[in-house]
Amino acid sequence: MSSETAAVSQAVVMGPLFWIATAIFILAYALIISEKIHKTIIGMFGAAVMIVLGIVSQEDAFNSLDLGIDWNVIFLLVSMMIIINIMKPTGVFEYIAIKSAKIAKGRPFMIMAIFSVVTATVSAFLDNVTTVLLIAPVTLLICQALELDVVPFLITEAIASNIGGTATLIGDPPNIMIASKAQLDFMAFIYHLTPVIILVLIAYVITIKFIFGKKLQVRDELKQRIMAMNENEAIKDPVLLKKSLVVLSVTIIGFILHGFLHMEPATIALFGAGLLLLVSGNKEPHHIFAEAEWTTLFFFMGLFIIIGGVVKVGLIKWMSVQVLNITQGNLFATSMVVMWFSAFASAFIDNIPYVATMNPLIIDMAKQLWPNLSGTELLHHPDLMPIWWSLSLGACLGGNGTAIGASANVIVVGMAEKMGKPISFKKFMLYGMPLMIESVIICTLYVWLRYYVIKI
Amino acid sequence: MKAKDIMIPLKEYLKPNNTLKEAVTLFKAARRGKEKIGVKGLPVLDKKRMPVGVLTIRDILRAVFPSYMSLMNLGDFTWDGMVEDIAKKIRNKKVSDIMTRKVIIVHEDAPLMECIDHMLKNDIRRLPVTKKDGKVAGMLYEKDIFFAITKAMVKKNSGGKK
Numbered sequence: 221m222s223s224e225t226a227a228v229s230q231a232v233v234m235g236p237l238f239w240i241a242t243a244i245f246i247l248a249y250a251l252i253i254s255e256k257i258h259k260t261i262i263g264m265f266g267a268a269v270m271i272v273l274g275i276v277s278q279e280d281a282f283n284s285l286d287l288g289i290d291w292n293v294i295f296l297l298v299s300m301m302i303i304i305n306i307m308k309p310t311g312v313f314e315y316i317a318i319k320s321a322k323i324a325k326g327r328p329f330m331i332m333a334i335f336s337v338v339t340a341t342v343s344a345f346l347d348n349v350t351t352v353l354l355i356a357p358v359t360l361l362i363c364q365a366l367e368l369d370v371v372p373f374l375i376t377e378a379i380a381s382n383i384g385g386t387a388t389l390i391g392d393p394p395n396i397m398i399a400s401k402a403q404l405d406f407m408a409f410i411y412h413l414t415p416v417i418i419l420v421l422i423a424y425v426i427t428i429k430f431i432f433g434k435k436l437q438v439r440d441e442l443k444q445r446i447m448a449m450n451e452n453e454a455i456k457d458p459v460l461l462k463k464s465l466v467v468l469s470v471t472i473i474g475f476i477l478h479g480f481l482h483m484e485p486a487t488i489a490l491f492g493a494g495l496l497l498l499v500s501g502n503k504e505p506h507h508i509f510a511e512a513e514w515t516t517l518f519f520f521m522g523l524f525i526i527i528g529g530v531v532k533v534g535l536i537k538w539m540s541v542q543v544l545n546i547t548q549g550n551l552f553a554t555s556m557v558v559m560w561f562s563a564f565a566s567a568f569i570d571n572i573p574y575v576a577t578m579n580p581l582i583i584d585m586a587k588q589l590w591p592n593l594s595g596t597e598l599l600h601h602p603d604l605m606p607i608w609w610s611l612s613l614g615a616c617l618g619g620n621g622t623a624i625g626a627s628a629n630v631i632v633v634g635m636a637e638k639m640g641k642p643i644s645f646k647k648f649m650l651y652g653m654p655l656m657i658e659s660v661i662i663c664t665l666y667v668w669l670r671y672y673v674i675k676i
Numbered sequence: 677m678k679a680k681d682i683m684i685p686l687k688e689y690l691k692p693n694n695t696l697k698e699a700v701t702l703f704k705a706a707r708r709g710k711e712k713i714g715v716k717g718l719p720v721l722d723k724k725r726m727p728v729g730v731l732t733i734r735d736i737l738r739a740v741f742p743s744y745m746s747l748m749n750l751g752d753f754t755w756d757g758m759v760e761d762i763a764k765k766i767r768n769k770k771v772s773d774i775m776t777r778k779v780i781i782v783h784e785d786a787p788l789m790e791c792i793d794h795m796l797k798n799d800i801r802r803l804p805v806t807k808k809d810g811k812v813a814g815m816l817y818e819k820d821i822f823f824a825i826t827k828a829m830v831k832k833n834s835g836g837k838k
Contacts, residue, residue, distance in 0.1 A: 357744035445755045453752035
């Protein structure tokens with residue numbers, strides 16, 4: 221093994237282009253972490269420099285799946301954003317949240333638990349940030365009505381959204397990226413990740429019951445404020461809501477069948493977005509497009525090109541050799557290292573650039589392990605699969621560790637501050653880190669049992 | 677006609693560290709000449725009487741309106757007494773916390789059309805009028821410009837030929 225990897229590491233030519241590309245990569249990531257300049261600006265400029273210096277050609281940057289922009293990811297994200305932007309004014313999300321609070325009968329821990337489960341479920345299908353932006357305002361209102369401290373609710377919802385997002389291909393950007401690069405379909409994620417996420421969620425609700433259960437008490441008269449709310453008033457556009465729900469159902473069925481239909485998830489999402497735009501009868505779609513998160517989308521595009529640069533010069537290959545050296549080619553050890561390293565890395569840095577780097581690294585690693593295989597035979601090698609799942613679980617759940625670990629956390633911290641209830645970095649970590657470690661332990665046991673003991 | 681011709685010379689004004697309770701009390705007590713009429717906005721001046729902000733009833737409305745309410749359609753899910761509760765909670769906040777910091781001012785010699793230009797483009801109803809040294813000389817209200825317009829409309833043969 222080690223002689224083999226040594227041979228590969230020699231194959232990486234560490235010439236001037238190697239060092240220039242590596243320098244751009246490190247500098248870009250350092251600037252992204254420092255948050256001195258907006259990450260989208262760094263992404264775009266870094267990408268431009270990679271092309272200007274000829275490290276990647278424009279042809280590769282714009283058209284190559286390995287060295288450039290992954291349009292599967294971009295179109296899947298933008299299509300889902302469009303679907304949500306059309307659905308938002310119907311009032312369906314307000315309806316779901318108010319209804320949930322009433323099902324909980326205004327009892328505070330029940331609200332926290334139901335909101336966590338609802339957040340996780342919605343987040344499995346929508347972007348985490350979108351989910352939190354939809355549930356948090358109602359949470360703030362409910363807490364005001366019940367005269368409760370909103371901070372525990374906001375933190376538990378952010379964490380629930382990161383947990384739920386891990387369950388499906390479309391739930392969290394790392395999964396979208398992994399699915400595209402590893403050519404894994406929607407049902408593969410349901411089959412391999414959803415079961416463990418359900419376990420993690422159950423453990424999570426039990427844990428927050430222990431942490432917050434007893435502290436949350438409310439006078440009965442305040443509960444009446446919740447019970448007096450009529451959730452049906454939330455629905456502002458029932459016709460559009462019906463259309464949206466039909467299109468959303470079609471889209472989700474499309475996701476379930478996309479592997480069978482031999483279509484990319486992005487195709488399904490694009491079809492859903494196009495269909496909903498068409499049937500919504502919107503004559504001025506300008507604001508729906510304007511509300512798409514273009515800064516995030518361009519961050520992705522820039523990042524893909526920067527990664528393309530370091531893939532091309534061989535830095536990623538060199539890194540994959542180092543990983544194999546550390547784990548001595550033992551794949552169980554590799555998947556554990558990937559999961560735990562990803563978790564702690566994602567707790568402190570954005571998991572999007574992290575996963576964007578890890579994807580080609582894992583593929584390079586596979587190429588060294590099975591040099592004679594290619595295509596899905598290589599990407600879906602039975603011994604490689606647990607590593608993809610470990611990457612997803614680590615990178616997605618790791619975001620719960622700190623206030624900056626995931627975009628959803630950043631959003632709730634910002635909202636709390638606006639409400640005059642700032643959540644310090646330490647306070648978030650006090651809850652987030654143990655909960656993250658708990659979830660990764662559950663995943664460790666799951667991966668070990670399922671893929672290395674029972675082997676199914 | 678210029679700003680200084682129709683402005684109300686400065687009497688009442690707020691200081692940045694006034695509380696909101698003090699501010700609204702002053703709103704009610706503001707005078708025009710000798711008559712106590714109440715106003716919907718006052719300039720906020722520092723120790724040197726330089727303008728640092730404007731506080732209007734709209735700022736007060738915004739202060740009781742929770743930020744999350746603007747993120748979604750939640751107007752149907754509020755309760756009786758909600759506004760009063762929040763009003764009580766924020767009464768000791770400082771004027772400087774909620775005032776509009778971007779002060780649009782006009783010079784006392786500014787023509788009326790310039791004043792209208794500021795009001796329409798910035799959606800404001802009152803302008804602090806400053807002297808050459810930058811100190812506030814008075815306040816120009818939308819209503820007083822309207823009176824000037826009314827006068828011109830009603831008066832026979834004043835300005836403009838038929």
